[in-house]
Amino acid sequence: MWPLPEDIDTPALLVDFDTLVANVDSMASRMLGKGVALRPHAKTHKSPQIAHIQLDRGACGLTVASLGEAEVFADAGCEDVFIAYPLYASPRKAPRLRALAGRVRLSVGLDSPEAARALVAADAAALVSVLIEVDSGQHRSGVLPGAVGELAERCGEVGLKVGGVFTHGGHSYRDTSAPAGAARDETEALRQAVESLAGCEITAGRVSAGSTPTAIASATGPVTEERPGTYVFNDRQQVALGSASRDAVAVAVAATVVSTAVPGQVVVDAGSKALANDRPGWLTGHGVVPELGDAPLVALSECHGLVQLGDKAPPPVGSLVRVVPNHVCTVVNLFDRYEVVSAGEVVDRWPVSARGHLS
């Protein structure tokens, strides 16, 4: 792994610049090879600086998860933003949505007639491009592929034009062998969705798929754009899923050993308020510590991380270590800024600008 800076206050969110840029380039080149547009999900980094690196190096636009995130990236000069979420344009959100659509090329997701009617009631129907969400197997949101045409017709009845379909094969995270199947499911569901639209004489201009594991595992198909997010940093989960090598993990949390009082373990000053509590059933622990032979964090309190040492001798209290987290998206969301590292030195600080913009 990249060298750890020696002089740093902890806990801190580190991003290695060179690894980050290599990840950006690698995905851009992969998508170019497949002939699909790359629209990275910016919920992972929430950083205008990183968004501009992606846009300068091959991305066609950004994906976000909320209107608030879209506003932050619009403020930072990003010109094409897709809210890949079943957005409900409530009376509170309506004026914000219209203002945003006046300054960026905006697309939004939906999966219900209610959301379609709300967009019309918000006077936003002519201002945004609408993509229908398709359930490709995660069973979270999205209509079944064969029902896309019917929903598009309901949208048409209230004056809303549908421009495409999107899906998120989130079941790629169910176990370490899931990505290949989820990638096939995405492709097949989108193929059926396009067919369903064609049955209503609607052409799907954009056919959008997305997740880091499926973007890597998928073959060509009807897809016109991919929306991976985590690839920009990677994490323990992506390594276990086979989507990235350990050397491609660009983010870690710097921490200090603060207690060695209980035998067989040490406590570091990064707990669930720095590392989040995300742990899929197929991963043990809440992260690993490379400086302690990849010892796992076996329990988190809010400000304490318990590293299990086993028979290893504990390092002295005060030692600087880092934690490779399970799921980087929720970790980044806990910090106000990145310490940008290059060759073991902190060379810059970037704000996590879209953190907290949940609504």
Next chain:
Amino acid sequence: MWPLPEDIDTPALLVDFDTLVANVDSMASRMLGKGVALRPHAKTHKSPQIAHIQLDRGACGLTVASLGEAEVFADAGCEDVFIAYPLYASPRKAPRLRALAGRVRLSVGLDSPEAARALVAADAAALVSVLIEVDSGQHRSGVLPGAVGELAERCGEVGLKVGGVFTHGGHSYRDTSAPAGAARDETEALRQAVESLAGCEITAGRVSAGSTPTAIASATGPVTEERPGTYVFNDRQQVALGSASRDAVAVAVAATVVSTAVPGQVVVDAGSKALANDRPGWLTGHGVVPELGDAPLVALSECHGLVQLGDKAPPPVGSLVRVVPNHVCTVVNLFDRYEVVSAGEVVDRWPVSARGHLS
């Protein structure tokens, strides 16, 4: 439960003012009855406004988990702050610690000779009051009660005077029957720790115990102060532990139903980035929705919460609901501000000022 405001952008962090004040008064009165000082843990709310309500209504000072949190409350005029954490005064933290000790009455925790030496090296030994952390059964940090005297002597050798002992009976959260035993463990461990100090001719000025379940379950003993935190809001976990009634839950996350496409469930716009992922083994789900008959959230993505409806008819997309979270401390930590509610109206907004001050 208190009435939900009708006009609110979501997701949003709601705090009911009247329930909050009732909780503050109830704990203050309980501690007064036991004859112990109340030093609430401010990591729960991270709010100067709420700290001042506590200080105005019976608290002797505040507890915090990090130097950064202490700085925020000092900036807000709080005069007596205890960092109940095994603080390591690294060269990066040393000047901040000295500056802070110059403007508030500051106490800090430690459980190692290294931390003692770091405090001396930081020129902070004469500026702060030191409490030794005792492991009363959680086995996270802290020395065993009988070893407190020895550590106090090691502190003395480097010129650091010990003023007391503290513990956190965090094993009160292990299962719903744990609080009573953990409260007894805290009291007994602190009794032994005081004895261990007395053996070295050191008088423990402060004997500090703390957690909401144990503060409620404990009888009188050697304890001079209690440090409950969560009681100010309560949550699903505290209700299950028997530390609070459901009517005493002061915080909830307002959310909107955004998808009903998958049968048997609805999706709300509060996921793990609004609700955190804390779930003890003895609680099912990630929160409940009172507006849907306490239906549980059975899965969280970052911006999606899946509410299991079973046979109930789904509410329309666009419906406003709220989620009673499992563990309120990590939920508050995800928001920038509270929407302060009274009688079903938003009457104020308070910043979560100490959020992000992890180091």
